[in-house]
Amino acid sequence: MSVNEKAPIANHGQVPHYGSLGAGNGDDGAGPNSVGPEKEKSLTFHQVGYEVPTLCGRRTKVIISSCSGIMRPGLNALMGPTGSGKTTLLDVLADRKGRRGPSGDVLINGSRRPKNFKCVSGYVVQDDLIMGSLSVRENLAFSAALRLPSGTTWNQRKERVDRVIQELGLVSCAGTKVGNEFFRGVSGGERKRTSIGMELIIQPQVLFLDEPTTGLDAFTAVSVVKLLKRLSESRTIILSIHQPRYSIFSLFSSLTLLSRGSMVYHGPAQQVLPYFxxxxxxxAEHENPADFILDVLTTCEKKSISNDTIVAMDTSLLGEEEREDGGGGGAVDMVERYRKSDMYQRTEQELGQVWQRLEERGQGGRLxxxxxxxxxxxQTMVVMHRSIVGLFRDPLSLYFQIIIMVIFALIIGIVYFDLGGKKVPLESINNIITDRIGAFxxxxxxxxFSNMSAVDLFIQRKALFIHENASGYYRVSVFFFSQVVTDLIAKRIAPVLLFSVITYFMLDLDREPEKFFIFLLTLFLVSISAAAITYAFSSIANVTPVATLLSALAFVLSMLFGGFFIALKSLPVWLRWLKYLSLFRYGLEALSINELRGREFYAEGFNSSSPCMSHTVSVVLRL
Ligand SMILES: Nc1ncnc2c1ncn2[C@@H]1O[C@H](COP(=O)(O)OP(=O)(O)OP(=O)(O)O)[C@@H](O)[C@H]1O
Structure with a gap:
């Protein structure tokens, strides 16, 4: 029994449910192009295109153009040679391409897609973006906690998770960690099924999958597509796939073929060979249909790119007409021929009716x-809980941060050990200030600089965040807040506390409790400010080296204008304002004033410069 059939959870009005998209599974002979009373129970797309600006910005590059069709409940496959636009079309249909770029209309059950369609549809990305340090069950529970309506009880959530685990055959590995690049977890097939399960939690009526068989061995790939076939009995599943073997191809209900961004076939999968x-x-009799189709399309694409390449091309794959006309046309011909086909005309007619009905309804056409x-x-509680669990499951970076901080504190403590109380030897009188400022x-x-470890904070999980945010798990601010708070408490504040205690007492700084707390607060603020700069670069950079270099640049400039290496008054006037941006200046001044203001130091000893060699002097230094 499918997840959908057993769903007992009431929809509390927060997530619209669009009802069944139709009972047919695409194998009932109706096919995607049939005209009939069920035609609106589907996802239809009308003249869909996608363009991106070129590098020079003046022109646009067309990635897909004028794609129209109908996806009914069942397994709808998007196929085509590499770079033909499968993923782009999938993303446009799933409303994942933003506002600029896509054109055309996508309708669900004959109505315009709702705003935030991402919240009610499922999308499984190619790279299986799931938290590796959590188990299969924990990942599914995370999805259930955030994506089921807020009125859902704890038991109902658990029940839904259990059902998905059973439905997807994940019972034996439910408690196993998914795994990541550092440690092995579940198998590739189990990982893919977990990704699918993350989306099935909300029982989406439309489920999109980008190349779900990539990276899986042949047997696992077949079992995953068989699972999808079963799930497609009650929902529309649209998947892009590159070159499936026959056992997978035979499971498809409908097939959409793309060639260089245009549709060259859209109809029942079983009719594609007669069409070709x-x-x-x-x-040929024993040839895999998918291999054959891709060979034909690739050959035609190559042919249209350059007539020179036809010399090296396998012309046996061309149709009789192409062989006779010496190879003109190519992919353009395939598009033109599809547009002249009965299949295309039937689809257009049916889409026209759907569109007409939408227009008749006027403004009420959007879900x-x-x-x-x-x-x-x-959302904040759930995401923060996951961040904390993730941190303690993989605590190496946390331990490392603390250990490094302790080592540094001990080094500073040893080098500047016992800077002395009120009384110092006369020859050290000059060092009272310089040693302290050096230590500070x-x-x-x-x-x-220890905050450089934060550069990975937003980069490491950027792909996961983009996917989860695009799928409507949580808001951007929730992720930002949870990541920052977890990182600050665990990796910034706790180590500073240790560092402060060790250095303050090893250096024997002023023992007044108030001064110790000001010292601690100053170091906290310096650390947090540096972390904030690192977070900013971590958010805007896509790769760690760029974020590291930008953070290092900011810190070095801050150090330069901090007043330690060069007196701020010696700086050129037009550069002096930079001191206001220097963390070092604020930190150094605060620590120095806290330690030195109002203190008295006594120096006593033998004055060698005195003409009277036995004369003893005493100096009182008041600050
Ligand atoms: N934002 C973009 N800017 C420039 N070119 C793009 C952009 N997005 C996609 N393309 C180009 O559009 C074409 C189609 O890309 P898409 O990823 O949709 O193809 P695909 O059929 O899924 O390819 P594959 O099978 O290799 O994954 C490719 O040539 C790609 O380089």
């Missing part, structure tokens, strides 16, 4: 906007 044969491309299923507070400078430097 009618164009003069007969498939109610979908929203986030849970409140911002709940190194403390600030340590606090600032």
């Amino acid at each position: 044969e009618s164009l003069g491309f007969p498939c 109610p906007a979908a929203g986030y299923a849970s409140s911002i507070l709940w 400078f190194f403390m600030c430097m340590n606090q600032v």
Whole structure:
């Protein structure tokens, strides 16, 4: 029994449910192009295109153009040679390409897609973006916690998770960690099924999958597509796929073929070979249909790119007409021929009727906007809980941060050990200030540069965040807040506390409790400010080296204008304002004033410069 059939959870009005998209599974002979009373129970797309600006920005590059069709409940495959636009079309249909770029209309059950369609549809990305340090069950529970309506009880959520685990055959590995690049977890097939399960939690009526068989061995790939076939009995599944073997191809209900961004076939998968044969491309008896189709399309594409390449091309794959006319036309011909086919005309006619009905309904043609299923507070709690669990499951970076901080504190403590109380030897009188300022400078430097470890904070999980945010798990602010708070408490604040205690007492700084807390607060603030700079670069950069270099540049400039290496008054006037941006300046000044203001130091000893050699002097230094 499918997940959908057993669903007992009431929809509490937060996530619109669009009802069944139709009972047919695409194998009932109706096919995607049939005209009939069920035609609106589907996803239809009308003249869909996608363009991106070129590098020079003045012109646009067309990635897909004028794609129209109908996807009914069943397994709808998008196929085509590499770079033909499968993923782009899938993303446009799933409303994942933003506002600029896509054109055309996508309708669900004959109505315009709701705003935030992402919240009510499922999308499984090619790379299986799931948290590796959590188990299969924990990942599914995370999805259930955020994507089921807020009125859902804890038991109902658990029940839904259990059912998905059973449905997808994940019972034996439910408690196993998914795994990541550092440690092995579940198998590739189990990981893919977990990704599918993350989306099935919300029982989407439309499920998109980008190349779900990539990276899987042949047997696992077949079992995953068989699973999808079973799930497609009650929902529309649209998947892009590159070159499936026959056992997978035979499971498809409908097939959409793309060539260089245009559709060259859209109809029942079983009719594609007769269609190609009618164009003069007969498939050999034992040839895999998918291989054959891609060979034909690739050959035609190559042919249209350059007539020179036809010399090296396997012309046996061309139709009779192409062989006779010496190879003109190519992919353009395939598009033109499809547009002249009965299949295309039938689809257009049916789409026309759907469109007409939409226009008759006037303004009521859009489905109610979908929203986030849970409140911002709940999202923050759930995402933060996952961050904390993830941190403690993989605590190496946390331990390392603490160990490095302790080592640095001990080094500073040893080098500047016992800077002395009130009384110092006369020959050290000059060192009272310089040693302290030197120690404070190194403390600030340590606090600032140790935050370089935060450059990965937003880069490491960027892909996961983009996917989850695009799928309507949580808001951007929720992710930002949860990541920052977890990182600050665990990796910034706790190590500073240790560092402060060790250095303060080893250096024997002023023992007044108030001064110790100001010292601690100053180091906290320096550390947090440096972390904030690193977070900013981590958010805007896509790769760690760029974020690291930008952070290092900011810190070095901050150090330069901190007043330690050069007196700020010696700087050129037009550069002096930079001191206001220097973390080091604020940190150094605060620590120095805290330690030195109002203190008195006594120096006593033998004065060698005195003409009277036995004279003893005492100096009182008041600051
Ligand atoms: N934002 C973009 N800017 C420039 N070119 C793009 C952009 N997005 C896609 N393309 C180009 O559009 C074409 C189609 O890309 P798409 O990823 O949709 O193809 P695909 O059929 O899924 O390919 P594959 O099978 O290799 O994954 C490719 O040539 C790609 O380089």
